[in-house]
Amino acid sequence: MTTDTTVIAPESGNGAARKERISHLIQQHGALMVLFALIVVGTFGFDSFATPENAASVVVASSFTAIIAIGMTFVIISGGIDLSVGSLFVLGGVLAAWGSQYGAVVALLLPLLACGAVGLAQGLLIARTGMAPFIVTLAGLLGVRGLMLAISDEGATTYLVRDRTFAALGQGEILGLTYPVYITIVLALLGMLLLQRTGFGQNVYAIGGNEQAAALMGVPVARTKVYVYLMSGLLAGLAGALNAARLSSGVTILGIGLELDVIAAVVIGGTLLTGGAGGLTGTIAGVLLLGVIQSLINQVGNLTSSFQQVVSGAFLALVVIAQRLLSKAQRL
Amino acid sequence: MLEARGISKRFPGVLALDRVSLALRPGEVHALVGENGAGKSTLIKVFTGVHRPDEGELRYRGEPASFATPLDAQRSGISTIYQEVNLVPMMSVARNLMLGREPRNRFGVIDAARMNAEAERVLAGYGVETDVRRPLRTLGIGAQQMVALARAVSIDAKVVIMDEPTSSLEPREVATLFGVIRRLREQDIAVIYVSHRLEELYQVCDRVTVLRDGRLAHTGDIHELERIQLISLMLGRDVGEVRSGGLTRFSRDRGRAVTAEPVVEARGLKRRHVLQDVSVSVRPGEVVGLGGLLGAGRSETAKAIIGALPLDSGQVIVAGSPLRRRTTAGAIKAGISLLPEDRKAEGIIPTLSVRENIALAALPALARAGVVSDARIDQVVDTFMKRLRIKASSPHQKVSELSGGNQQKVLLARWLAMQPKVLILDEPTRGIDVGAKAEVQALIDELAEAGLGVLLISSDLEELVEGSDRILVLRDGAVVGELSGDEVTEERIMASIAEHSSTNPEEADAHG
């Protein structure tokens, strides 16, 4: 074998590579930086913002979105999208509350089973028929909500959580934070491990980066996709179940438009909607960022509902523009 | 070892393979040749489970085989390098190389440090030294192809299929590749080798199969065939006809145009880390070659001239007047056209037809008040499809269904339809068969003859030398030599590159 050596790229350490790394950092951690900045602003601007109680309310509320966003991150990195999560979230809650009359195990397993099945079906349709994820999961969004309405007497029946053990899963606290927060942290860590350090994670990135190439490189494309949507369905169902435990009831009016919040969080977190790049740290930061924006708006106290919307929209736009410009400026 | 018996494969409107048979023996290097669109890539994709044959039988190690997916084929020991680099651009080099067989630690989790170290070690063996944690897309196409090669070979394979692996490699990398192929042969691994570079076939191959229009034209020992015979088999003409028709690519005298004012002149193009003060000028009727190794900045120079690469400083002057706003549209309007290097990513619009792809850039000129005139488009499309002999079932066929070579011709047609003053050709004959290559080269001659200025980028030194009046040699984004007249030889180009090999790239950076 020849010993000739072609130096293709300059070694890291020179300006180019450094800049590239910085731009990568901003892409990945832009949300984290903006989040940090907002927290600083909030802390100095409002007395009651940085209190443990307020922080807890943001973190607890964010945990359910975060669980769904973990699944969505996998889906989006794989180059897909899942619009059905809002409906699965509410279905999961209703089923958990209904199932709680048969004990905590049923309350937890029933929503996982049902939402997992929906995720699986969507995954199979997407992977095996080549239909667009957007449309399959849009049908999921409609169909699952219809199903939820059907089992709750057109939404009129709210099942209450009767099982104390199950309710405790959503309400129990350690250090002022409820269990779902810790569950979210564990799931996020597992998700990171899965994404970065397993073959499955690599396959997800590969499919999103170039599906055709991934197939030719021997990635089991269809199977990976099925797992990704299955996972997203399971996590949305789990979030719904935990939320039902927290609320002690299977509220039927939840989750409308939730998919857009989750997608926004994931994208703000630096995951590309075109797939192939992104990660979970950004997603978690994105979820918290949206929570903090809401909390800041609440702190102001007397904004009318319309102004609140203007402010959230403007914030969202500013965040993505800032992120884009920063990473553009740093690009080679 | 691996055998195809009477394979047919039909695409809508095309019979791509018509009862083709091919038998591969262990330890042989088997050349697969044919014109563009002859069906080589299709046959390979049938072997590897990408396409399912409509007819015929595959046998692998003596038994009937049918691979449902490329993964299937790969698991059974058939690994492939495809014509278009098929890796994941956004993933790191290491992850691309190791995808599917990453080293694990004792918890069964990927060991990133070991993966990167392993990747570095493997790639060093192929002459690629880079930070393997960087995204693959930051590598040049050649280096990417080497990664694909390393990946294919390092999988425990019994059969390795290479579809035009050398089309984007530079000579030294080709040498590395041949080293790898010889080693494979020693290990009794069978190789199918597709290339349009006939010299290469004679260097590494044992046997040859020729396809013509989807049909088997010949199989046999390659050394029993003369080059001219091989060509005549591919083209389907008899030897005498081929010989008299002549395969000379370029036939012009050099340096007739020296007196005219440059039709395009680029002055002091600078961009940090990419271009260090590059100046080029082309006169009407002149063919200027850009030489250099991969990553030398030839494509970047071309893109800078056409306005597609933002510059720190520099100027482009067309026919005496400088381009004011540096946009691609402005440069094209002024009369510059660029045939880009990466056909798939930067050239064809896969969702559109051949006709629409050809008319794309010229559309405004073929329209009245923004309303397109079908008659005018048809006329232009018809002209160029004939002139370039584009092989398509109709002008309305989707361009993505054409073979690579014909796609390249479609792109050429797109640019010629613009009637440019200057044509910049980045690797115009990459992946084009001998016949088409000759046609393209003849066309370059013809265009220059007609007064067009041509800037020719090619990794094929022979082509560069025979085609150019003058050659600029680039290295690390800077011009390191200019050759004209009798200096235009392969040796001088190599020497010019080598002379400056000691230059530290860091230094080049410093004054950028």
Next chain:
Amino acid sequence: EETTAAPAASSTQGQQVVATPTGASTGPTCTLEQFGGTKFDLKTAVVGFSQSEKEANPFRIAETQSIKDEAAKLGIENLRVTNAQSQFSKQITDVQQLIAQGAQLLVIAPLNSDGWEPVLQQAAAKKIPIITVDRKINAKPCSDYLTFIGSDFYQQGQRAADQMIKALGGKGKVAILLGAPGNNVTTERTNGFKDRIKEKGTGIEISFEQTGEFAREKGQQVTEQLIQSNPDINGIYAENDEMALGAVTALKGAGKEPGEIKIVSVDGTKSAVQGIVDGWLYSVIESNPRFGPLAFETAQKFLNGEPIPDKVIISDREYDTTNAASSLSEAY
């Protein structure tokens, strides 16, 4: 105990009037002692008001305005208002953040009756009295929350049915434009109406019911379809005024004459009462949103140590041709 602290009817225009408990009638009551809270001064306290829907529907506008006006009138300096934009999860978080901001009294217009567990727990731990207005919370008064002030939606449905029976002379075909699904207002207004029809209007057939989601455009669209396929319809019961007005537009568009199809609806907005004057609507059952005076009066009495009823049901007006023109100024 014989006198409860139910506020007396006031003479201010359009102001809410208490129906139960009236004068001498009794029900369970609640005092500051029973509740376990401590007295504080309303004027200087942080008071939180959580609105559920955007202030767009006249009902919501009047409701929020009434709270704000009364607070200003009483000199309450520290009123904080949040708006959940019809998202239940957001309302839970909103209230939690109001608590985090140190709210000592909470007035809540709940989006939904169930699912308040986390808020109730937090408020109970801090002994923060909660007054819910308009819609109920399913929990224990005097321990989970203080009291409820609002209409009896079931009764509204019954009264609408009475009007419909009267309008049709006890015979005919009726369509229902339902409110937003999964909402207890919708459920109760539907049940009240249907039960009363079954009971007293046996000659009336309910031949069509579709949701108009409490919105005018949806009311219009559904009515357009309805009069096409059921041209023999005699009456329309709209579960709020907005849908009724949408229905009127549809009827006009189809070339119907005023009064040709009898429309009965609930709310009492100006436009609807005007609709009676113009002959398009037959009758409107009021649902009075001006909760400010009653809410703060109740809170003050509670803080003063007086007993507070466990629910304050207001008596809603009824508009029809006899009083529409003269009461137009009382409509909101």
Next chain:
Amino acid sequence: MAEATTAPSGPPGRLDRARVFIWLQEYGVYAAVLALLAFNVLFTPHFLDAANFRTQLVQVAPIVIVSLGMALVIGTQGIDLSVGSVMALAAAVVVLYLGYGAWPAILMALLAGAVVGAAGGSLVAYVGVQPIVATLALLVGVRGIANVLVPQLKEFRNPDLIALGSGSLLGLPLVVIIAAALTVVVTFLVRRTTFGRQVVAIGGNRAASELSGLPVKRVLLTVYVISGVLAAIAGVLATARLQASDPTSLGQFIELSAITAVVVGGTPLTGGRIRVLSTVMGALLMQLLSATLIKHNLPQSWTQMVQAGIILAAVYATRERGTR
């Protein structure tokens, strides 16, 4: 080579089935609309009344108009989630300026739509924000602005504007005529103009389009502006029909209906291809479907589940098939 293709090789049924697939892909929506019409003629009372067709067309008109813009945007590989909020903004603006007369007010509303489109288009084309997020920010913010402008539903009595919503010409509702005219215009734009070709080229391969000198950014910007203006037109028409401006609920979730219409009509979300007439058919299909379910008095749960099923079936039938 092209000549050597006609001889069928596989089992005889094979080619026919392939032809059926291709036919379905091209005309599946039309077939589905016909099937639904047939069902209604048989099972829905009074369906054949002229007034009924009128109702369906009038109701679908705003969705069709929004879908036309959406089809263009999707053709560039983009998406526009802001259309519903633009409708709301147009509704708000049109009543605010009604004092100056109907036409000036309408003009202002369309201008507002163009401005929002330009904002989204700039974010996408010049800043490089992903379309779905750029227009999501607008979806949230613009409805807020609309609500700030007109905080509560506002009725109006301007006869011109009301006539626009309920008037007819030659027995056809104005709203329907406008939707049809816009369909013709957009069809012409896509099929016959340089701009239209450039739109699909950009959706097919943006890098190649840039290198071919197409004014990529300008075209993208224009596409979003068109989508904004079309949404504003839809907003004005819906408002005229309602005889009231309702920025809170007007156009909510219409982006999903529009996207569904486009996709059910066979335009791929991956861009590079636009099918205008099929998009209109897609909108019509969804309209007929919901009308059918309402007329048969089925509950909401049913409606949503059946819609889900039809979307899946339609897209399954019209999907692009691989060549394996």
